[in-house]
Amino acid sequence: MGKTKKTGLLLFCLAMLLSGPGTSQALRAQEVRLDVPFVPTPYEVIEDMLRFADLKKGDILYDLGCGDGRIVIEAARRAGIRAVGIDIDPERIRESRENARLAGVDNLVEFRRADIFESDFSEATVVTMYLLPGINLRLRPTILKLRPGTRIISHQFDMDDWQADRMTYVPVDLYVHTVFLWIVPANISGTWDWTLDLKQKKAVCRLEVKQTYQFYKGLLYIDDQVVHLPEAKVEGDRVEFSAFLPGSDDIELIFSGKTDGDRLAGTVTVRQGQKNTRQAWKAARREGTSERIDY
Numbered sequence: 001m002g003k004t005k006k007t008g009l010l011l012f013c014l015a016m017l018l019s020g021p022g023t024s025q026a027l028r029a030q031e032v033r034l035d036v037p038f039v040p041t042p043y044e045v046i047e048d049m050l051r052f053a054d055l056k057k058g059d060i061l062y063d064l065g066c067g068d069g070r071i072v073i074e075a076a077r078r079a080g081i082r083a084v085g086i087d088i089d090p091e092r093i094r095e096s097r098e099n100a101r102l103a104g105v106d107n108l109v110e111f112r113r114a115d116i117f118e119s120d121f122s123e124a125t126v127v128t129m130y131l132l133p134g135i136n137l138r139l140r141p142t143i144l145k146l147r148p149g150t151r152i153i154s155h156q157f158d159m160d161d162w163q164a165d166r167m168t169y170v171p172v173d174l175y176v177h178t179v180f181l182w183i184v185p186a187n188i189s190g191t192w193d194w195t196l197d198l199k200q201k202k203a204v205c206r207l208e209v210k211q212t213y214q215f216y217k218g219l220l221y222i223d224d225q226v227v228h229l230p231e232a233k234v235e236g237d238r239v240e241f242s243a244f245l246p247g248s249d250d251i252e253l254i255f256s257g258k259t260d261g262d263r264l265a266g267t268v269t270v271r272q273g274q275k276n277t278r279q280a281w282k283a284a285r286r287e288g289t290s291e292r293i294d295y
C-alpha cells in the first residue's frame, strides 16, 4: 500500500474517532454490516467535490454511502438538480430525509436504504463517494460501465491503477484531504474502419486501438502505410488524434469525433500548409474486437 493511501486510511480512522461517537460507530458497523463506518465529509471538502462535479441542469448526482445526506443536499441546493443518496444504515436515511426537509430540497432529493453493491445507479451523471480503497476497487467495474462522460468524485481514496483525471488537496484544520476526479471513458478498444477522400482518391483507413482506462495508443493504417499514434486520452465519449500522412511531411490529418458504441462520427481536417479542408468522418468498429483488459 502506498504512503498516501496509508496516510488517507489513518486520517479516516482519526476522523472517525474525532467525529464523535467512534466506538458506537464501530458497534453500529457490526450491527448493520456496514462496509464503511459513517464519517461525514467536511463542508470545505464538499466545496471542492462539487467544483469538480461542475453540475449543470439535467445532471443526476448519486452519493454512494450518503451518511447524513450532506453531499446530496448541497448538490440539490446549489445546482437545483436531482440527487440521490444510498445508504445501508436506516438511521442515516432517516437523518438524511430530515436534513433535506430542513434545507427545503426534499422535492429534489431521494434517499434509498440499500446496499450500494445491490443498487442500480446507472442513470447517474455524477457519482460521489467517501468509502475505502477496497470498496472503491469493488465498485470500479460497475463504474467503468457507466455512461461515458460520467464524473466520479472520491473523497480521500483512489481507484488503484485507474489514474485520476484531476486531483486536489484540501486542508481542513490539522489534516489535508484529497479529492479525486475521474471521467468515465468510452470504450474505443478494437479495430475501426473507414474511408477518406485524399488526393482525389478514396483512401482505406484502419485504426487499431489498445486502451487502458482513459488512455489509448493506436496504429493508424492509411492504404497499408502505418502511423503510430502517441498515447492519447478519451475524454468521455470524445476522441481526437492527428497524424501526418505517411510519405508526406506536410499533409496532416486531424480527426475529431464522438463515439456512441460501435460507431465513431465527427470530422477530419486535412491540413496542407495554410490550406484546410474538412470532411465527415464515420468509422465502424469490427465486431468482436471491443474487449478491454481494464475491467
Ligand SMILES: C[S@@+](CC[C@H](N)C(=O)[O-])C[C@H]1O[C@@H](n2cnc3c(N)ncnc32)[C@H](O)[C@@H]1O
Pocket (backbone or CB within 6 Å): 033, 034, 035, 036, 037, 038, 039, 040, 041, 063, 064, 065, 066, 067, 068, 069, 070, 071, 086, 087, 088, 089, 092, 114, 115, 116, 117, 129, 130, 131, 155
Ligand atoms: C464515510 S461515510 C460517508 C458519508 C457521506 N457520503 C459523506 O461523504 O459525508 C460512509 C457511509 O457509507 C455507508 N455504507 C457503508 N457500507 C455501505 C453499503 N454496503 N451500502 C450502502 N451504504 C453503505 C455508511 O453507513 C456511511 O454512512
